[in-house]
Amino acid sequence: xxxxxxxxxxxxxxxxxxxxxxxxxxxxxxxxxxxxxxxxxxxxxxxxxxxxxxxxxxxxxxxxxxxxxxxxxxxxxxxxxxxxxxxxxxxxxxxxxxxxxxxxxxxxxxxxxxxxxxxxxxxxxxxxxxxxxxxxxxxxxxxxxxxxxxxxxxxxxxxxxxxxxxxxxxxxxxxxxxxxxxxxxxxxxxxxxxxxxxxxxxxxxxxxxxxxxxxxxxxxxxxxxxxxxxxxxxxxxxxxxxxxxxxxxxxxxxxxxxxxxxxxxxxxxxxxxxxxxxxxxxxxxxxxxxxxxxxxxxxxxxxxxxxxxxxxxxxxxxxxxxxxxxxxxxxxxxxxx
Amino acid sequence: xxxxxxxxxxxxxxxxxxxxxxxxxxxxxxxxxxxxxxxxxxxxxxxxxxxxxxxxxxxxxxxxxxxxxxxxxxxxxxxxxxxxxxxxxxxxxxxxxxxxxxxxxxxxxxxxxxxxxxxxxxxxxxxxxxxxxxxxxxxxxxxxxxxxxxxxxxxxxxxxxxxx
Amino acid sequence: xxxxxxxxxxxxxxxxxxxxxxxxxxxxxxxxxxxxxxxxxxxxxxxxxxxxxxxxxxxxxxxxxxxxxxxxxxxxxxxxxxxxxxxxxxxxxxxxxxxxxxxxxxxxxxxxxxxxxxxxxxxxxxxxxxxxxxxxxxxxxxxxxxxxxxx
Numbered sequence: 001x002x003x004x005x006x007x008x009x010x011x012x013x014x015x016x017x018x019x020x021x022x023x024x025x026x027x028x029x030x031x032x033x034x035x036x037x038x039x040x041x042x043x044x045x046x047x048x049x050x051x052x053x054x055x056x057x058x059x060x061x062x063x064x065x066x067x068x069x070x071x072x073x074x075x076x077x078x079x080x081x082x083x084x085x086x087x088x089x090x091x092x093x094x095x096x097x098x099x100x101x102x103x104x105x106x107x108x109x110x111x112x113x114x115x116x117x118x119x120x121x122x123x124x125x126x127x128x129x130x131x132x133x134x135x136x137x138x139x140x141x142x143x144x145x146x147x148x149x150x151x152x153x154x155x156x157x158x159x160x161x162x163x164x165x166x167x168x169x170x171x172x173x174x175x176x177x178x179x180x181x182x183x184x185x186x187x188x189x190x191x192x193x194x195x196x197x198x199x200x201x202x203x204x205x206x207x208x209x210x211x212x213x214x215x216x217x218x219x220x221x222x223x224x225x226x227x228x229x230x231x232x233x234x235x236x237x238x239x240x241x242x243x244x245x246x247x248x249x250x251x252x253x254x255x256x257x258x259x260x261x262x263x264x265x266x267x268x269x270x271x272x273x274x275x276x277x278x279x280x281x282x283x284x285x286x287x288x289x290x291x292x293x294x295x296x297x298x299x300x301x302x303x304x305x306x307x308x309x310x311x312x313x314x315x316x317x318x319x320x321x322x323x324x325x326x327x328x329x330x331x332x333x334x335x336x337x
Numbered sequence: 338x339x340x341x342x343x344x345x346x347x348x349x350x351x352x353x354x355x356x357x358x359x360x361x362x363x364x365x366x367x368x369x370x371x372x373x374x375x376x377x378x379x380x381x382x383x384x385x386x387x388x389x390x391x392x393x394x395x396x397x398x399x400x401x402x403x404x405x406x407x408x409x410x411x412x413x414x415x416x417x418x419x420x421x422x423x424x425x426x427x428x429x430x431x432x433x434x435x436x437x438x439x440x441x442x443x444x445x446x447x448x449x450x451x452x453x454x455x456x457x458x459x460x461x462x463x464x465x466x467x468x469x470x471x472x473x474x475x476x477x478x479x480x481x482x483x484x485x486x487x488x489x490x491x492x493x494x495x496x497x498x499x500x501x
Numbered sequence: 502x503x504x505x506x507x508x509x510x511x512x513x514x515x516x517x518x519x520x521x522x523x524x525x526x527x528x529x530x531x532x533x534x535x536x537x538x539x540x541x542x543x544x545x546x547x548x549x550x551x552x553x554x555x556x557x558x559x560x561x562x563x564x565x566x567x568x569x570x571x572x573x574x575x576x577x578x579x580x581x582x583x584x585x586x587x588x589x590x591x592x593x594x595x596x597x598x599x600x601x602x603x604x605x606x607x608x609x610x611x612x613x614x615x616x617x618x619x620x621x622x623x624x625x626x627x628x629x630x631x632x633x634x635x636x637x638x639x640x641x642x643x644x645x646x647x648x649x650x651x652x
Contacts, residue, residue, distance in 0.1 A: 008508050012515050062527045070540035076368060082520050089516040093509050113508040116461050120391040120579060121509070124378075127399025131371060134406055138364065142542045150410065154561045157403060157568040164575040171582035177463055230543055235527035239520070309618035312564070316616040320571075320607075324600070327578075334586060335593050339503075342510070382506045392576050400569040407562045467580030471592045478577070479595070482602040489570040489606040493615055496563050 003104055011112050015092055023245040024054030030297050037301040058238070066234030069140060076139035081229075081236045084132030084243035087125045091250045094118040096180045098263050098282040099270050110263070110282065111180065118179035119167055122254065123160070126209065130156050132243070133211075133218065137228035148227025151308065152211055152218030158315040159208035159215075165323035166201040169330040170258055183262035187269070192259040197326045199259045201319050206251045208315065211244065212296060214303040215311060252292035253285075260288050343383055349376030363409045367402060374398040388462045563615050574603050 028043065028050060035042025043050030068077060098110030115121055130153045137149015171177065173194060174185045182191075192199045208215040219227030229240040256262055263281035264270065270277035270284075306314070353373030357366045374397045381390035470478045541548070581596050610616055 004504075008511060009515075012508075012512050015512075016516060016519060062523075063531050065532050065534060066527070067535065067539050069542050070537075071542055073364070076364065082517070082524075085520055086513070086516050090509070090513050093512045112512050113505040115387060115505045115509065117387045117391050117463060120388065120395065120576075124391045124394035124399065127395055128371075128375075130399065130403060131368075131406075134403070135364075135368065138406075138410065140542075143544070146410075150407070150561055153403060153407075154564050157400075158564060160399075161568060161571050161575065164572070165578070168575070168578050168582050171579065172585050175464075175583050175586050177579065177583060225543075225545070234531055235524060239524075312616070312618045316564075316567075317611070324604075328597075328600075331585065331593055331596070335590050342507075379510075382510075383503075385503060385506075387506065388580070396569070396572055396576060400565075400572045404562070404565045404569055407565050411559060411562055463580050464584050467582075467584035468588065470577070470580060471584065471588055471595055475595060479598060479602075481577070482574070482599045485570050485573055486602050486606045489567065489603075490609055492566050493563055493610055493613070496559065496566060497613070497615065 003106075007104070007108055008112070011110075015097075015112060016089060019089060019092060019246050019249060020242070022249050023242055024058065026245050026249065026293060027057070027241070028054050029293070030300070033294075033297040034301055061235050061238040064234040066236060067231070069142070069231050071141040072231065073139040073141065076135050077231075078236075080132045080136030080139060081232065081239035081243070082132070083135065084129055085239045085246070087129040087132070088243040088246035088250065091122050091125045092246075092253065094121050094179055095250065095253045095257055096183055096262060097253070097285050099278050101275055101278040109180070110278070114178060114180050117177045118182075119171070119177050119258075122250075123164055127157075127160065129243070129247070132240075133228050136232070136240070140228075140231035142231050144224045144226070145228050145230045148218045148224045148230070151224075152228060155211070155215065155217060155311060155315075156209055158312060159205040159319070162201050162315060162319035162323050163205040163209060165320065165327060166198040166205065167258065168323075168327050169195045169198040172327075172330050172334055179257055179262075183257060183264060186261040187264050190259065190261045195259070195326070195330070197322065198330075199255075201323050201326070202258065203255065204314075205319060206255065207296075207299070208311070210247045210251050210296075212248065213300040214306050216305060217308055217311060220305055248293065248296050249289070252289045252296065255292050256285060256288040339383065343380070346376045346379035346383065349373070350380065364406070367405050367409060370405070371398055371402055374402065386462060388466055560615075560618065567610055567615065570606065571603070574600070 031053075032042040032050070043053040046052040046056045068074060093112040094115055096109065096111035096114070100107055100109040100111075102108070133156070134149045134153040137145040137147075137152075140146075170182060170191055173191070174182050176182065176185075185191075207213075211218045218224075219229070224230070229237060232240060261284075263285040265280050265284045268277075268280065270281045273280065349372050353369040353371070353376060356369035357373065360366045360369065374393060378390040378393040378398075381387075381393060577599065578596070581592060585592055585596075
């Protein structure tokens with residue numbers, strides 16, 4: 001029992017520490033990629049290649065003054081950043097990031113909790129994340145932030161439908177909501193080849209869910225300046241940023257888990273290779289996730305922003321019917337073939 | 338340990354509900370309703386009803402409450418969100434809530450098969466729910482879609498009429 | 502299963518504690534020097550005008566309404582999807598009836614235009630008649646010739 005608890009706590013620490021580190025270097029990578037795309041250097045003063053830049057940034061935001069506007073609603077204003085960051089971290093709890101090892105006389109899965117309703121859990125927690133955005137926007141008592149908060153929450157709920165529906169196709173094939181089952185069902189054949197339409201829908205919807213370009217209407221700089229977190233400063237501001245980037249990491253990990261075989265390695269059965277296999281599985285997961293993180297940055301510096309009516313049109317009139325059709329087709333396929 | 342967690346969730350539910358009723362600020366009410374919903378989801382989780390717990394958060398916290406917040410933000414903009422509820426109908430309220438409480442108690446004590454540490458129930462709830470929906474509870478399931486349809490058309494109709 | 506849910510709970514509590522600790526550390530080290538100007542709402546450097554509670558489109562509310570209904574539908578789809586393979590054709594028909602009934606509602610809101618986002622009519626479009634706008638008036642040829650003649 002005590003060993004179990006110790007293992008769980010270790011896993012939690014590894015995941016949270018890993019997420020924070022990944023977020024820090026994702027931000028650096030974003031700036032580097034931006035520099036590359038725009039033919040400039042990006043951060044290169046703090047450490048070689050600016051590798052210590054995230055630490056400097058972290059210390060800086062910690063030391064910055066934290067302003068609470070006089071007109072803000074204090075309680076909700078202070079709670080909102082935590083309500084963005086906490087769900088963003090917690091969603092990672094059910095994502096399997098490796099095959100697992102046998103140690104201490106038990107099988108240790110590389111996943112914090114292998115709950116039966118994995119996917120549903122992720123959607124549930126993501127839907128809580130909407131509150132931080134809408135309440136942060138409201139409590140700042142600022143026109144821009146209110147507009148940004150309402151816009152982004154409407155956007156998030158619109159794309160949640162397409163997101164939820166696109167996954168049903170995979171569930172039909174796998175017959176389980178448990179993420180580890182979904183990963184193991186993909187040994188030999190990734191879901192992206194079985195469900196290409198669902199993958200496209202999921203990819204687009206997940207970009208909208210994380211409020212990233214081309215769907216970053218919540219914080220569109222040119223009209224809303226920063227959107228829902230306009231009044232936030234100091235560490236609360238960086239909590240919003242941490243939340244946004246942890247969401248991106250979780251989203252990439254989820255794409256990999258659902259469509260690209262998760263921790264499986266093509267042509268190699270890692271479950272039979274012991275510790276080496278476990279290591280390989282984690283590397284495979286990290287490489288695939290890294291690719292989608294790069295895709296996020298690539299898309300951000302390539303595509304322009306949607307207009308709000310285009311966004312709603314895409315979500316409600318294209319993605320949603322497409323997801324329904326995909327579902328119908330998959331169900332018919334399973335029945336007749 | 339389990340009972341400790343239970344009391345924390347139960348406290349969340351009750352305290353959240355208390356704030357919902359007695360707060361003068363509509364946004365505080367909506368916000369504490371979130372705690373009530375999350376606490377309820379926790380209680381369902383303790384009963385090993387994981388599907389219900391996730392659904393509780395997904396639909397109530399993620400859908401109903403967002404709708405409430407939008408409603409508040411849309412209507413209360415002109416003056417302020419402070420409200421006072423002075424004409425609390427205490428006696429009818431007390432009667433109705435005690436009747437509901439009685440009904441709940443009857444249901445709870447007439448059902449002997451509660452999941453517990455010694456009687457953990459089914460291992461995976463979702464397939465069981467799926468099977469039951471497709472066989473035993475098929476009619477209510479299909480009726481639910483008609484109910485949803487009516488709710489959708491009716492509410493959108495009303496909202497649109499308010500708009501013009 | 503309770504063990505797994507417990508680990509999730511532990512994860513939640515840990516992340517909340519970590520967030521709290523970092524906020525506390527930040528509070529200990531940061532400087533705090535609020536002035537009246539700093540505490541005003543940000544409106545691009547101007548003094549804030551009017552009530553921040555701007556009117557926003559009722560369509561946001563309608564969107565949330567439609568979302569809620571379909572969210573319930575999706576939640577019903579999940580348990581069905583997990584048992585579909587073993588239950589076979591009959592459940593397919595049942596689910597199609599369920600989804601079909603809701604599609605009526607979807608078609609209704611589509612046709613009635615609730616999924617459209619109304620755009621403000623732009624004033625200056627391609628076929629706008631610019632000839633009446635003073636600064637777009639064609640230069641007066643007669644006047645110009647006279648001016649040239651004077652020169």
